[in-house]
Amino acid sequence: MSVSPSPSPSPDVLRVSDAVPPGREPIPPRADEASRIVPRRHPGRWLSAVAALLILAMVVNSVVRNQRFQWSVVGQYFTTPAVLDGLLLTLWLTAGVMVLGFVIGTVFAVLRLSANPVLRTISWGYVWIFRSTPLLVQLLFWFNIGALYPTLGIGIPFGPEFLTFKTVNLFGAGLTALIGLTLHEAAYAAEVVRGGILSVDAGQTEAAQSLGLSRWRVLRRIIVPQAMRSIVPTAGNMLIGTLKGTSIVSVLAVQDLLYSVQLIYNRTYQVIPLLMVATIWYIVVTSVLSVGQFYVERYYARGAARELPPTPLQRLRRRTTSVTARLRTATAPDAKRL
Numbered sequence: 001m002s003v004s005p006s007p008s009p010s011p012d013v014l015r016v017s018d019a020v021p022p023g024r025e026p027i028p029p030r031a032d033e034a035s036r037i038v039p040r041r042h043p044g045r046w047l048s049a050v051a052a053l054l055i056l057a058m059v060v061n062s063v064v065r066n067q068r069f070q071w072s073v074v075g076q077y078f079t080t081p082a083v084l085d086g087l088l089l090t091l092w093l094t095a096g097v098m099v100l101g102f103v104i105g106t107v108f109a110v111l112r113l114s115a116n117p118v119l120r121t122i123s124w125g126y127v128w129i130f131r132s133t134p135l136l137v138q139l140l141f142w143f144n145i146g147a148l149y150p151t152l153g154i155g156i157p158f159g160p161e162f163l164t165f166k167t168v169n170l171f172g173a174g175l176t177a178l179i180g181l182t183l184h185e186a187a188y189a190a191e192v193v194r195g196g197i198l199s200v201d202a203g204q205t206e207a208a209q210s211l212g213l214s215r216w217r218v219l220r221r222i223i224v225p226q227a228m229r230s231i232v233p234t235a236g237n238m239l240i241g242t243l244k245g246t247s248i249v250s251v252l253a254v255q256d257l258l259y260s261v262q263l264i265y266n267r268t269y270q271v272i273p274l275l276m277v278a279t280i281w282y283i284v285v286t287s288v289l290s291v292g293q294f295y296v297e298r299y300y301a302r303g304a305a306r307e308l309p310p311t312p313l314q315r316l317r318r319r320t321t322s323v324t325a326r327l328r329t330a331t332a333p334d335a336k337r338l
Helices: 043-064 071-077 081-112 117-132 135-143 173-198 202-210 215-252 257-268 271-300 312-330 333-337
Strands: 013-015 037-039 151-155 161-166
Touching: 071 271, 081 117, 081 173, 081 215, 081 257, 081 271, 117 173, 135 173, 135 215, 173 215, 202 215, 215 257, 215 271, 257 271
Parallel strands: none
Antiparallel strands: 013 037, 151 161
């Protein structure tokens, strides 16, 4: 009859009896200490945390106490009408580009998955062209479209035109920025939506079709709700990227947030504080969008996981409860005798 050895303790914990120096007989533990374990110390974690906090404090100190940032000027121009008007145009442009971009991108994603080879080729060609061309080049091209097409018309191909209009009067700076950003965004949105649709198991489509559901209803009620779990995180990143990418329209003299700030510091020569005004506004709006993205992802995570990801408030409550429990354990009478 063999006796199996007792299991060795976990490397992350240390029994109280293991701390006895060699050469001495271990003192039998009391009944209340027999099952007590002590977590292994991790001094490296504390040292790295202290070093990181020290570096962060140095960076914050260099920013706050640097007089060249001129924080009084930043506060002076932070809520001026010109800056707020530029911020409003930036938000409007971001919302319009995202909505139109995903509408057009969804159409091209569906065409890319179509059984029609002509539609698949057209969709692939659109994505290929607009993803291969830099955004600034596209904006400049649309801004100078009048040099290539002085007039545009609607009619029969190679036949008479029923309606014509001059592109010079049609494509202004604001419309050019909206068109250029939307077409560029739609190419990326098409791939995001296509990837989300392909992430849904094919058995879902087969089961729905076996019930006699139409292709459109299967896509709208079965595929898209499940694909949103894969689409939302990437779409949130695209939204934040579009918000920051709208600053490129300043080359077209569109008075967005960055261009409004440039107009002010070209007059006052206070470049750094005005750039800080734009930077802080971008950080504020991006932070709000990040919070919204978190809750949208949490909403579409229902049913995909056994437990929804905790909110920041729930994480704070759990952390507070854990710290309180540790403090109570450390100040207990038994802990003091040890």
